[in-house]
Amino acid sequence: MSWIDIGAVEDIPLRGARLVKTPVGCVALFRTGENEVFAASDRCPHKGGPLSEGIVHGRAVTCPLHNWVFDLETGRAQGADEGSIPTYPLRVEDGRLLIDGEAVGRRAAA
Amino acid sequence: MTKKLVVIGAGMASGRMLEHLFEDAPGNWDVTLFNAEPRGNYNRLMLSPVLSGEKTFAEIVTHDADWYDAHGVTCRFGERVVEIDRAAKVVVGEKGEVAYDKLVVATGSDPFMIPLPGHDLDGVIPYRDLEDTERMMRLSETPGARAVVIGGGLLGLEAAAGMAARGVDVTVVHLMGHLMERQLDEAAGYLLRRALVEKGITVRCAANSKQILGENGHVKALLLDDGTELPCDLLVMAVGIRPSVALAKSAGLAVGRGVHVDDQMVTSDPDVLALGECVEHDGAVFGLVAPLYDQAKVLAETLMGRAAAFRPKEVATKLKVTGCDLFSAGDFAEGEGREDIVFRDPARGVYKRLVLEGPRLVGAVMYGDTADGAWFHGLIKDREDVSEMRETLIFGPAFQGGAQADPMAAVAALPADAEICGCNGVCKGRIVEAVEGGAATIEDVRAVTKASGSCGTCTGLVEQVMALSLGDDFVMPTAKPVCGCTDLTHEDVRRLIKAQELKSQPAVWQELGWSTPNGCHVCRPAVNYYLLADWPLEYQDDPQSRFVNERNHANIQKDGTYSVVPRMWGGLTNARELRAIADAADKYGVPTVKVTGGQRIDLLGVRKEDLPAMWADLNRAGLVSGHAYSKGLRTVKTCVGREHCRFGTQDSTGLGVRLEKRLWGAWTPHKVKLGVSGCPRNCAEATCKDLGIVCVDSGFEIGVGGAAGMDLKEIQPLVKVATEGEAEEWSVAFVQLYREHAKYLDRPYKWIAKVGMDWVREALSDPAERAALVARFDLSQTIYQKDPWAERAEPAQARRFQPLADLTLEAAE
Ligand SMILES: Cc1cc2nc3c(=O)[nH]c(=O)nc-3n(C[C@H](O)[C@H](O)[C@H](O)COP(=O)(O)OP(=O)(O)OC[C@H]3O[C@@H](n4cnc5c(N)ncnc54)[C@H](O)[C@@H]3O)c2cc1C
Ligand code: SF4
Ligand code: FES
Numbered sequence: 001m002s003w004i005d006i007g008a009v010e011d012i013p014l015r016g017a018r019l020v021k022t023p024v025g026c027v028a029l030f031r032t033g034e035n036e037v038f039a040a041s042d043r044c045p046h047k048g049g050p051l052s053e054g055i056v057h058g059r060a061v062t063c064p065l066h067n068w069v070f071d072l073e074t075g076r077a078q079g080a081d082e083g084s085i086p087t088y089p090l091r092v093e094d095g096r097l098l099i100d101g102e103a104v105g106r107r108a109a110a
Numbered sequence: 111m112t113k114k115l116v117v118i119g120a121g122m123a124s125g126r127m128l129e130h131l132f133e134d135a136p137g138n139w140d141v142t143l144f145n146a147e148p149r150g151n152y153n154r155l156m157l158s159p160v161l162s163g164e165k166t167f168a169e170i171v172t173h174d175a176d177w178y179d180a181h182g183v184t185c186r187f188g189e190r191v192v193e194i195d196r197a198a199k200v201v202v203g204e205k206g207e208v209a210y211d212k213l214v215v216a217t218g219s220d221p222f223m224i225p226l227p228g229h230d231l232d233g234v235i236p237y238r239d240l241e242d243t244e245r246m247m248r249l250s251e252t253p254g255a256r257a258v259v260i261g262g263g264l265l266g267l268e269a270a271a272g273m274a275a276r277g278v279d280v281t282v283v284h285l286m287g288h289l290m291e292r293q294l295d296e297a298a299g300y301l302l303r304r305a306l307v308e309k310g311i312t313v314r315c316a317a318n319s320k321q322i323l324g325e326n327g328h329v330k331a332l333l334l335d336d337g338t339e340l341p342c343d344l345l346v347m348a349v350g351i352r353p354s355v356a357l358a359k360s361a362g363l364a365v366g367r368g369v370h371v372d373d374q375m376v377t378s379d380p381d382v383l384a385l386g387e388c389v390e391h392d393g394a395v396f397g398l399v400a401p402l403y404d405q406a407k408v409l410a411e412t413l414m415g416r417a418a419a420f421r422p423k424e425v426a427t428k429l430k431v432t433g434c435d436l437f438s439a440g441d442f443a444e445g446e447g448r449e450d451i452v453f454r455d456p457a458r459g460v461y462k463r464l465v466l467e468g469p470r471l472v473g474a475v476m477y478g479d480t481a482d483g484a485w486f487h488g489l490i491k492d493r494e495d496v497s498e499m500r501e502t503l504i505f506g507p508a509f510q511g512g513a514q515a516d517p518m519a520a521v522a523a524l525p526a527d528a529e530i531c532g533c534n535g536v537c538k539g540r541i542v543e544a545v546e547g548g549a550a551t552i553e554d555v556r557a558v559t560k561a562s563g564s565c566g567t568c569t570g571l572v573e574q575v576m577a578l579s580l581g582d583d584f585v586m587p588t589a590k591p592v593c594g595c596t597d598l599t600h601e602d603v604r605r606l607i608k609a610q611e612l613k614s615q616p617a618v619w620q621e622l623g624w625s626t627p628n629g630c631h632v633c634r635p636a637v638n639y640y641l642l643a644d645w646p647l648e649y650q651d652d653p654q655s656r657f658v659n660e661r662n663h664a665n666i667q668k669d670g671t672y673s674v675v676p677r678m679w680g681g682l683t684n685a686r687e688l689r690a691i692a693d694a695a696d697k698y699g700v701p702t703v704k705v706t707g708g709q710r711i712d713l714l715g716v717r718k719e720d721l722p723a724m725w726a727d728l729n730r731a732g733l734v735s736g737h738a739y740s741k742g743l744r745t746v747k748t749c750v751g752r753e754h755c756r757f758g759t760q761d762s763t764g765l766g767v768r769l770e771k772r773l774w775g776a777w778t779p780h781k782v783k784l785g786v787s788g789c790p791r792n793c794a795e796a797t798c799k800d801l802g803i804v805c806v807d808s809g810f811e812i813g814v815g816g817a818a819g820m821d822l823k824e825i826q827p828l829v830k831v832a833t834e835g836e837a838e839e840w841s842v843a844f845v846q847l848y849r850e851h852a853k854y855l856d857r858p859y860k861w862i863a864k865v866g867m868d869w870v871r872e873a874l875s876d877p878a879e880r881a882a883l884v885a886r887f888d889l890s891q892t893i894y895q896k897d898p899w900a901e902r903a904e905p906a907q908a909r910r911f912q913p914l915a916d917l918t919l920e921a922a923e
Contacts, residue, residue, distance in 0.1 A: 006915035053658035062631035
């Protein structure tokens with residue numbers, strides 16, 4: 001794994017999200033009310049809604065377009081909807097956000 | 111043969127270690143004990159009860175002169191060790207050297223002082239030792255003394271509560287959104303805050319300190335970065351501790367965040383051991399005594415040449431403030447694959463939350479009833495499989511039988527004087543009396559008390575009160591709850607927010623017994639709206655509880671781009687504005703420009719990143735957000751009216767502009783559109799708007815509840831007035847009535863269908879009530895009538911619209 005520092009936890013609003021552009025597409029970073037941070041694809045498998053614009057509640061996010069709800073830990077859609085979004089390894093160290101560069105397709109910095 | 115043992119620091123850890131040593135190997139060691147504080151070992155934890163006056167210092171001394179005598183300890187209290195010479199195996203104190211065979215470093219930790227300007231003023235103190243405690247105690251001797259505590263963690267709150275108990279006027283300033291955020295979640299933090307406020311302590315969360323102001327070298331006030339000044343005579347900083355490692359470091363011992371020790375508590379030098387808050391073991395540092403006592407045992411064993419190993423275990427936290435019963439253990443924040451179990455009892459002010467990972471309990475937070483804390487702590491420590499008792503786990507060990515959370519708890523908890531029916535001012539006690547007097551149906555209650563007899567939105571609550579009083583004799587009609595997080599309906603929630611004066615989201619979750627930690631995408635936007643509509647001054651709008659369009663102040667399109675619609679007051683524009691719109695369309699490559707049905711221009715296909723800059727450009731030309739995305743005032747459509755049209759009876763355009771300028775920016779349960787036509791030919795299509803005005807020779811006919819969407823509705827007449835001023839007053843009053851009463855996402859016509867047009871007419875016909883509604887509307891506008899574009903075009907806000915990072919670019923380094 002190659003951990004890349006992409007910013008501070010505080011850069012993401014509580015119960016909110018921010019985007020990171022990566023070679024594998026847009027990755028959304030979600031910060032829950034309990035201060036956990038999760039990384040997952042920003043693209044809803046339903047019709048491509050931007051999940052980083054959804055409402056974050058508990059450990060889930062609701063897509064802003066048609067209200068599919070995704071579990072942020074597993075990436076799976078909840079309830080009757082079927083589908084899932086890729087999730088990515090993320091670490092928090094001293095308030096900094098570290099994402100696994102390999103998982104998001106970025107070759108390790110030389 | 112006795113060996114020479116030197117101990118640096120007479121704290122909680124070293125005191126316990128010496129007890130073990132003297133008990134198991136009396137006479138083997140010749141001990142010299144240094145302490146920088148001018149006294150021996152005492153129970154540091156108990157400084158808080160000393161501060162609050164519940165104990166005296168003498169009661170918390172753990173080892174007195176007789177004890178040191180009996181064990182032949184040479185006490186060098188009030189003397190700081192300044193150097194360790196490991197080569198010569200000598201410790202250098204301020205008053206002389208002592209040789210050692212074995213050395214124990216137990217220097218504890220140093221309070222961290224934020225280097226704010228003014229932090230070195232007299233009267234700025236930490237909270238660590240007896241001197242600090244006495245300083246706080248002395249403060250209370252000055253009548254009217256004021257103190258500020260920076261830091262809403264365990265120490266800060268104990269300091270605040272202690273001083274408050276002695277009559278000092280205390281304000282706690284906390285950087286994070288809720289108190290004790292490391293040990294508590296938001297819900298428990300809310301209950302704790304409520305309890306402290308009841309003790310007369312002022313609590314300011316999410317407050318950033320900027321500077322400490324002084325006068326003649328003494329602290330005078332704390333200045334926050336929002337410009338607030340908090341005057342104080344003493345400022346206590348309790349923002350954290352750092353292991354005290356300077357001495358060990360200069361002696362060349364391996365030091366990271368703390369002094370490195372192995373499982374036997376030995377440092378990088380085999381003759382030097384260490385324990386307490388000054389050490390780092392396996393990457394961890396310590397701040398509570400429980401693990402330090404384990405270290406004390408292991409260190410004593412190591413000195414005696416026995417095998418022992420320190421193993422860290424889960425610690426639990428309790429706050430030592432009388433009346434604040436909280437408990438937190440394990441890890442309820444970070445991690446993967448977790449589930450919550452939440453229990454709230456609004457009547458007793460109880461909140462419990464368990465965090466499960468697979469079949470195991472990994473964390474517990476409790477407030478109000480912590481009796482089961484130890485049991486849960488045990489389950490966490492022992493990593494026990496709890497899947498068998500999962501359903502009833504939250505009820506504790508005594509209750510492995512299967513209790514149900516009570517859906518009516520919130521109503522049961524209401525005091526007798528809580529207002530249930532807002533229209534007729536009927537409180538809970540009155541309804542209970544009616545039931546006791548024989549009323550058995552909702553109609554009976556209505557006849558006797560008038561409760562729920564007017565707008566009817568409180569019917570659900572009245573029924574719940576009846577059900578509680580009548581027990582099984584009353585069959586509750588099933589009403590549709592807001593969502594899966596609660597059993598209450600929207601109407602119930604709205605009434606209870608008013609009746610119980612709930613002014614924050616955590617207050618709603620707790621007092622109304624929500625079953626999730628912070629709601630869901632269905633209830634949270636609704637509750638956010640209800641709170642901001644009812645408490646414009648006290649509640650702060652929460653962007654994270656809004657749907658995307660309102661959060662970004664632009665309409666998201668199906669391809670993820672946004673549309674931008676500047677306001678055109680009453681549909682009027684001019685060449686300068688049009689030019690600015692054309693320029694923006696060019697500059698940001700807007701693919702589609704469309705004229706809307708609301709008489710303005712829509713720029714479609716704008717990228718999120720471009721929004722702030724585009725808004726700033728439009729702002730410069732005097733254009734503001736048209737709120738085309740919001741549950742709020744959209745447009746006021748007008749016709750040209752008397753000024754240009756031969757049929758015009760009044761200045762319909764002018765009235766439209768006037769209404770739009772008055773109403774813009776207000777949040778409403780759903781979108782609101784107005785129309786003003788200059789004569790009954792109705793060119794502005796006013797009769798299918800939420801509020802439509804048709805001008806006639808003798809004045810203005812106002813109607814409400816029109817719609818031209820999925821449902822097509824014609825407005826129903828509300829009133830006819832003679833002057834423009836009256837037309838404006840009625841319009842504003844109607845919008846406010848709708849804001850205060852309607853269910854979230856009900857357009858006015860739906861709401862009117864529920865409460866009845868007669869009720870609306872009656873409510874608005876009273877001039878005093880109308881004036882009061884207008885006054886409440888205007889008060890809310892002082893907060894909310896702000897151009898969101900201007901706010902969000904500012905650099906700090908604008909950053910939120912950019913990606914946090916772009917990893918598609920090649921690394922620059
Ligand atoms: C007000 C207060 C309330 C607390 N409440 C709780 C609680 O409820 N529960 C809990 O678990 N924990 C609580 N704690 C934390 C707990 O007190 C500490 O974890 C514990 O005291 C640490 O013990 P220690 O022996 O490592 O350090 P200390 O007890 O701090 O002892 C270190 C000693 O070393 C001395 N020293 C430092 N450097 C030198 C030197 N160079 N030469 C000579 N002497 C030196 C210091 O003067 C000090 O007396 C509280 C702390 C405070 C201040
Ligand atoms: S509504 Fe009447 S006044 Fe207005 S433009 Fe039409 S005809 Fe003229
Ligand atoms: S695109 Fe996400 S729910 Fe439809």
